[in-house]
């Protein structure tokens with residue numbers, strides 16, 4: 001069992017919802033990235049999604065786009081991201097999932113990417129620009145290495161595609177709340193809640209809802225039919241503004257609110 005599966009099983013046993021926090025590697029700087037991971041865990045995060053900056057982050061809204069630009073100005077490379085992973089693993093055993101675009105991984109060599117990033121401490125990867133239909137080879141490589149390749153479902157996913165996706169899913173399924181890009185906004189989380197209920201017919205894999213969550217109240221709404229929530233832009237915005245304390249206060253508020261509303 002990898003770290004992601006172990007963590008999700010422990011949360012389930014405890015009757016708790018998970019909190020995944022997304023942080024762009026190297027924004028505003030490497031020291032802040034590492035410190036934010038440390039403090040996010042202390043404030044109740046269950047998994048860290050580490051953004052691997054890319055010049056054309058097409059699934060991202062303005063905040064994470066800005067974070068990518070800042071990180072690339074800081075000369076983030078896959079080699080530096082490996083160093084960050086090794087640093088984090090010196091003090092933490094929290095599940096770490098990369099989020100990156102295929103271009104970087106493809107140039108590096110996908111099998112080599114999995115091998116090197118797993119050796120440095122990564123447990124899985126989210127690659128939003130490769131559709132399920134085209135990820136067979138990547139999935140095979142990941143499964144052979146017990147490395148999670150996140151599958152996606154959205155309110156637009158057809159029943160047939162949902163079945164396929166659920167069948168192949170390991171670790172967690174990324175349930176995208178709306179058809180936009182990343183960024184805090186008002187979302188009716190009952191819509192993705194209905195999608196989660198449907199997916200349960202086809203899979204026992206934990207469901208994590210993300211996109212748009214900017215407050216503890218939104219986290220509570222998003223968690224209603226899910227096993228975990230994913231929060232990116234709201235935290236990244238504060239980190240870009242050099243408000244680490246405020247970013248961590250938000251993580252803490254979400255932890256308290258989710259536990260108050262759902263913990264058994």
Ligand SMILES: O=P(O)(O)OC[C@@H](O)[C@@H](O)c1c[nH]c2ccccc12
Pocket residue numbers: 022049051059060064099126128181182183184210211212213230231232233234
């Ligand atoms: O920023 P938001 O709206 O809180 O959404 C989570 C998100 O940031 C994170 O999971 C993520 C960042 N970049 C992505 C690209 C695709 C899918 C997901 C992501």
